[in-house]
Amino acid sequence: MFGEKKTRSKEAKWMVTFADLITLLFCFFVYLSLFNKPQVDLKTGFIVSEKTISNLSGRLPENIVKGFKSMKGTYFDTKEMFTEKLETLLGQKQAGLYKIQILIESMATGKVEESAGVMKVEILLNERVEDDLRIPLFFAGNARRGPVDPELCTFEGLMKNPKEIQEFDYILGSELAIIPAGKFGASFPLCLVNDELYEEPEEILVQIGKLRGDVERGNFVTRSIIIQDDEPLPxxxxxxxxxxxxxxxxxxxxxxxxxxxxxxxxxxxxxxxxxxxxxxxxxxxxxxxxxxxxxxxxxxxxxxxxxxxxxxxxxxxxxxxxxxxxxxxxxxxxxxxxxxxxxxxxxx
CATH class of the missing domain: 2.60.40.2030 (CalX-beta domain)
Known part of the structure; x- marks a missing residue:
């Protein structure tokens, strides 16, 4: 009788201790969440290429690289679609450990034909914020950048095509994107100058600049966009x-x-x-x-x-x-x- 009571008392003690542990863990994760800021990324597609496999072969375990090789050549429009396929091939645990490295190496290069006139570049926010969020943008690459003119460059493309801008490859409407309060993203236009000259492909590198406030840059803050010339050969x-x-x-x-x-x-x-x-x-x-x-x-x-x-x-x-x-x-x-x-x- 006494032995039985003792055992029950011990079980009750253990159960209380376990409940306390759960409470402590919950408090710990709540505490951590206070330091996880919303993240801003450029929207991009993803594709596993030969370069992806080569770059990751020395950095990831061999079985992981072999596991996602079958994705080579398949284009995924979003990070979520890519991750879902990765989890199917590697399992959720392994995909969770290595997906960021694989995603970064698999970012697809954007392509746009010069005659398209305009390209819309999207910015994504993973959590809503209470105030408008101002995103500074930087541009590099070998494409010749023209002036910033919000009246000349709109989402409809160039409002006119004056002779003075023919020496440039693209024009900007702004160097700042604004995500409205409560929204998950925004976009801005890159206006392409169709100069009717045969040219080699030119690259625009778009980058999210330093952010202020309770937000931070995510993992996909630089995007390469190639302007494809579509003029016939001279x-x-x-x-x-x-x-x-x-x-x-x-x-x-x-x-x-x-x-x-x-x-x-x-x-x-x-x-x-x-x-x-x-x-x-x-x-x-x-x-x-x-x-x-x-x-x-x-x-x-x-x-x-x-x-x-x-x-x-x-x-x-x-x-x-x-x-x-x-x-x-x-x-x-x-x-x-x-x-x-x-x-x-x-x-x-």
Whole structure:
């Protein structure tokens, strides 16, 4: 009898202690929650690429990397969709341990065509706040940024396209985004300048700046956006299709139309009866370079005809290497026929 009472008394004591522990843990988590500030992130998609796998191979356990390899190439529009798939493959516990690192390495690059006119960039807040939240924004990358003008750049795109902004790739309406009180996000426009020039893709890096108040930056505060040029390639042609050359320096000139925003390279090949280093010599190499925003490019050739009589001629055929021309298509005049005239007078 006494033993039974003793046992029950011990059980009751243990139960009280366990209840106290639960209470203490609850208080601890409430205390921690006071220090968890709302977080601000840029909205981005996610995709596991070869680079993702390579970057994480040395940092995460091998079984974890193997576990999410099957996600390679699949695009996820939101963090939640990506995380759900990760939890299915790795399990909730393992996904919880490593998901932030995997998400950061899997951030997808945004892409927009220049002719789209405008791109809306979204900012997300994971908890509502009582007051309007002001988010400072910074911009970098090789895309040429124009002035900040809220009247010129709106969510509808550029309100006009004056000549003065043609030298830029994009215009901003503001360097500040505002999340209204009680809302979970906001957006701002990037207005793209369609200059009708063929250009290489340009990158805009958007970054959330330092925040004030009871909010903090999240894990996704920098986003890369690529402006894809959608203009057709310009064409290149020789300035002259046929001509006579005499002793001295001459130019081999190619024109480009329309002018381009990137460097164009035109490798040349030579044929005919004229021999290099005997009848002619290339002064600048065998590639014509046309620099951005210029209409033409040239290489110099020296004609050597000291020992050749006037009646003797040589033919020098210059052709563009069609398959090797960079950043342009070959136009109508891709072959130039030069007749080299002798310089020595005949003796009686």
């Amino acid at each position: 064409t290149v042609t020789f300035e002259i299709a046929r001509r006579d050359l005499y002793k001295g320096i001459s130019n081999i000139t190619a024109n480009i139309s329309p002018i381009s925003g990137v460097k164009t390279e035109i490798p040349l090949r030579f044929a005919g009866t004229a021999k290099e280093r005997k009848d002619f010599r290339l002064m600048d190499g065998a590639t014509i370079e046309i620099y951005p925003y210029t209409e033409k490019g040239s290489v110099e050739i020296e004609v050597i005809q000291d020992e050749v009589p006037l009646y003797a001629t040589r033919t020098l055929v210059i052709e563009m290497e069609d398959n090797s021309v960079k950043n342009a298509d070959v136009g109508k005049i891709s072959k130039q026929v030069n007749t080299i005239i002798g310089a020595q007078e005949m003796k009686d």
